[in-house]
Amino acid sequence: MxxxxxxxxxxxxxxxxxxxxxxxxxxxxxxGAGAARVSVPGMSQARxxxxxxxxxxxxxxxxxxxxxxxxxxxxTALNLVSSPGSGKTTLLCATITALRxxxxxxxxxxxxxxxxxxxxxxxxxxxxxxxxxVNTGKGCHLDAPMVAQAYASLHQxxxxxxxxxxxxxDHDHDHGHTHGHDxxxxxxxxxDAVHNxxxxxxxxxxxxxxxxxxxxxxxxAILSVTEGEDKPLKYPDMFAASQLMVxxxxxxxxHVQFNVQRCIELARRVNPTIEILQLxxxxxxxxxxxxxxxxxxxxxxxxxxxxxTHTHA
Ligand SMILES: Nc1nc2c(ncn2[C@@H]2O[C@H](COP(=O)(O)OP(=O)(O)OP(=O)(O)O)[C@@H](O)[C@H]2O)c(=O)[nH]1
Ligand SMILES: [Zn+2]
Ligand SMILES: [Zn+2]
Ligand SMILES: [Zn+2]
Numbered sequence: 001m002x003x004x005x006x007x008x009x010x011x012x013x014x015x016x017x018x019x020x021x022x023x024x025x026x027x028x029x030x031x032g033a034g035a036a037r038v039s040v041p042g043m044s045q046a047r048x049x050x051x052x053x054x055x056x057x058x059x060x061x062x063x064x065x066x067x068x069x070x071x072x073x074x075x076t077a078l079n080l081v082s083s084p085g086s087g088k089t090t091l092l093c094a095t096i097t098a099l100r101x102x103x104x105x106x107x108x109x110x111x112x113x114x115x116x117x118x119x120x121x122x123x124x125x126x127x128x129x130x131x132x133x134v135n136t137g138k139g140c141h142l143d144a145p146m147v148a149q150a151y152a153s154l155h156q157x158x159x160x161x162x163x164x165x166x167x168x169x170d171h172d173h174d175h176g177h178t179h180g181h182d183x184x185x186x187x188x189x190x191x192d193a194v195h196n197x198x199x200x201x202x203x204x205x206x207x208x209x210x211x212x213x214x215x216x217x218x219x220x221a222i223l224s225v226t227e228g229e230d231k232p233l234k235y236p237d238m239f240a241a242s243q244l245m246v247x248x249x250x251x252x253x254x255h256v257q258f259n260v261q262r263c264i265e266l267a268r269r270v271n272p273t274i275e276i277l278q279l280x281x282x283x284x285x286x287x288x289x290x291x292x293x294x295x296x297x298x299x300x301x302x303x304x305x306x307x308x309t310h311t312h313a
């Protein structure tokens with residue numbers, strides 16, 4: 001768990017209490033049994049909770065502002081989470097290519113999260129879609145401020161006609177839309193008639209990204225059949241936080257031991273309402289259902305943004 005592991009650098013914890021694992025009847029040790037559900041050397045459970053609350057609170061404040069900003073731009077943002085190598089970038093490249101044929105009017109952009117390299121952003125840019133790479137260094141997840149900055153710079157990549165000032169964020173888009181509104185934060189927007197889709201590929205990590213809200217409309221967990229069907233139960237937070245589980249690499253099913261039905265059962269055990277799609281990003285099998293899901297989700301987001309406008313009016 002990454003909030004209180006010390007990587008935030010805000011505080012030097014003092015030794016207050018030795019956290020001990022709790023042994024069960026078999027002698028197996030549980031370090032998540034305390035109130036903070038995590039053990040940090042030299043830090044009490046109360047201190048861990050306080051730090052996590054402060055850091056996540058600040059993140060959530062910025063995530064809410066991202067959500068507002070996405071809505072004002074008619075952008076549906078999806079946060080793709082998974083282990084390393086499940087096929088997120090491959091799926092994104094195939095999706096962008098398929099969407100260009102199916103919905104040529106749709107603007108698709110990508111924020112690529114990794115610890116190092118710009119390989120993934122380069123792969124996305126090769127499809128013709130704008131992409132910004134966000135490298136986290138030692139960080140194990142994207143956070144809301146990173147996404148805010150990347151989204152601001154994507155605006156400039158995608159549409160030079162309406163560049164944002166990095167500070168003050170004072171801009172007035174006018175693309176001939178139907179209506180506009182003021183959020184009361186000095187950030188006046190007109191709604192785009194054009195829909196935008198923003199994919200955020202999180203750092204490959206099945207644990208930490210679960211708890212960081214980026215302002216996305218939904219988290220999408222990608223699980224590939226080479227990883228084992230028990231992953232939803234072993235990493236429950238990620239599957240509990242996700243609206244959709246994409247089971248990728250189904251072209252490999254004949255070659256691996258993977259019980260699809262059991263995987264689905266385990267995912268539903270941690271999240272009874274999770275939607276599940278099976279596909280192969282490389283063969284294209286199951287892609288239509290995924291594209292339909294994207295259509296429905298964009299539609300739902302547009303509807304709730306319209307409802308939101310009315311409450312402001
Ligand atoms: N057989 C098969 N291979 C796939 C599929 N999707 C992706 N791969 C392969 O899986 C490997 C990893 O794919 P990536 O798209 O780089 O995975 P990723 O999730 O973006 O990886 P990170 O960004 O490092 O977390 C590559 O060798 C892909 O070609 C699939 O549907 N079937
Ligand atoms: Zn972490
Ligand atoms: Zn804006
Ligand atoms: Zn990737």
